[in-house]
Amino acid sequence: xxxxxxxxxxxxxxxxxxxxxxxxxxxxxxxxxxxxxxxxxxxxxxxxxxxxxxxxxxxxxxxxxxxxxxxxxxxxxxxxxxxxxxxxxxxxxxxxxxxxxxxxxxxxxxxx
Amino acid sequence: xxxxxxxxxxxxxxxxxxxxxxxxxxxxxxxxxxxxxxxxxxxxxxxxxxxxxxxxxxxxxxxxxxxxxxxxxxxxxxxxxxxxxxxxxxxxxxxxxxxxxxxxxxxxxxxxx
Numbered sequence: 384x385x386x387x388x389x390x391x392x393x394x395x396x397x398x399x400x401x402x403x404x405x406x407x408x409x410x411x412x413x414x415x416x417x418x419x420x421x422x423x424x425x426x427x428x429x430x431x432x433x434x435x436x437x438x439x440x441x442x443x444x445x446x447x448x449x450x451x452x453x454x455x456x457x458x459x460x461x462x463x464x465x466x467x468x469x470x471x472x473x474x475x476x477x478x479x480x481x482x483x484x485x486x487x488x489x490x491x492x493x494x495x
Numbered sequence: 496x497x498x499x500x501x502x503x504x505x506x507x508x509x510x511x512x513x514x515x516x517x518x519x520x521x522x523x524x525x526x527x528x529x530x531x532x533x534x535x536x537x538x539x540x541x542x543x544x545x546x547x548x549x550x551x552x553x554x555x556x557x558x559x560x561x562x563x564x565x566x567x568x569x570x571x572x573x574x575x576x577x578x579x580x581x582x583x584x585x586x587x588x589x590x591x592x593x594x595x596x597x598x599x600x601x602x603x604x605x606x607x608x
Contacts, residue, residue, distance in 0.1 A: 387538070425584065425600035426539075441595075473538050481527065481588035481596060486538030 384409055387487035389474050395493045396464045404459040404490050406474030414477045415457035416484065417441075417449060419470040426473070432457055433480050464494045497522045499585050501599035508575055508606050516570040516602045518559075518585035526587040528552075528561050528568040533582045533601070542570075542583070575606045 387408045396402060408415065417429040418441075428441030430449040438449050446468060448460045457476075461468060471491050475484040502517040520526065527546045531539040543552030548563035557572045568585060585599040 423600065426598040428595070475538075483529070483541050483544060484531075484539075484596065486540065488536075488538050 386410065387474055387476055387485050389472075389487035389490050391490060392488065393491050395495065396461075397495050398465060400464050401460065401462050402464065403461075404472055404474075404492075405456070406458065406487060407456045408474075408476040408485070409455065410476060410478075410485065411454070412476035412478050412485070413454070414480045414482070415451065416475045416477075417447075417457070417459045418473045418475065419443065419468075420473060420489075421470050429459065429472075431480075464492075466494045468492065469494045497526070497587060497589050497595070497597045499587055499597050499599035501583075501585050501602050504582075504601070504603040506602060506604050508604070510577055510606055510608050511574045512606075514570070514572040514575045514579075514604070516583055516585075516604070518568045518570065518599060520566050520568065520585070520587050522566075522587055522589055522597075524589060525563075526589050528559070529586040529588070529596075530557070530559055530568070530570050531584040531586060531598075533584065535581070539584060575604070577606045577608055580604055580606045 390405045413434045416431045418426045432438045432451040435454045474487045477484045498521045529544045530542040532542045533539045543554040545552040545561035551560045582601045588596045
């Protein structure tokens with residue numbers, strides 16, 4: 384089992400460019416999450432999906448959109464990247480909401 | 496709302512020293528409590544958890560006890576190793592509402608030989 388996979392691992396964007404971060408899990412989990420991690424800020428929830436077909440905003444959703452493509456895949460889109468979105472992005476999944484979360488290896492994004 | 500407060504880091508210890516990382520929480524109801532560990536360049540992984548008061552979670556020599564009376568879930572290890580160097584996150588899952596997970600800001604541990 385690969386667990387939670389994320390692509391790409393690294394990305395550099397210019398201000399205003401768009402991109403999609405991909406996430407997939409092979410554990411048959413119902414719930415999936417996107418977080419960003421900034422120094423001194425811990426983890427902040429961007430969006431989550433309690434189950435296939437549903438998505439909800441987290442603490443810091445502005446500037447992002449998500450798609451729960453199917454039970455396995457949950458993508459995060461930056462429509463017009465800004466330097467404030469420079470961060471490390473983690474995808475996670477859990478069997479149900481609130482249960483133990485399993486994290487991917489992260490995507491390190493720099494917006495110039 | 497829910498919150499988790501961890502001790503500020505970094506914490507620097509010599510190998511074989513005793514470790515305590517403090518964690519206190521604020522939550523309505525009866526949350527589940529977690530400790531996650533993040534090794535350099537990796538995502539978080541579960542270290543241990545406890546789902547009700549007085550439960551003790553343990554793994555890899557680490558322990559934490561769910562103390563409802565003091566709203567605490569302190570992480571301890573009797574003898575740390577260099578390989579324990581990582582960032583440790585305390586978290587809670589509110590079992591009411593939509594069961595959002597709230598993370599602390601993390602405590603960096605450095606163990607020196």
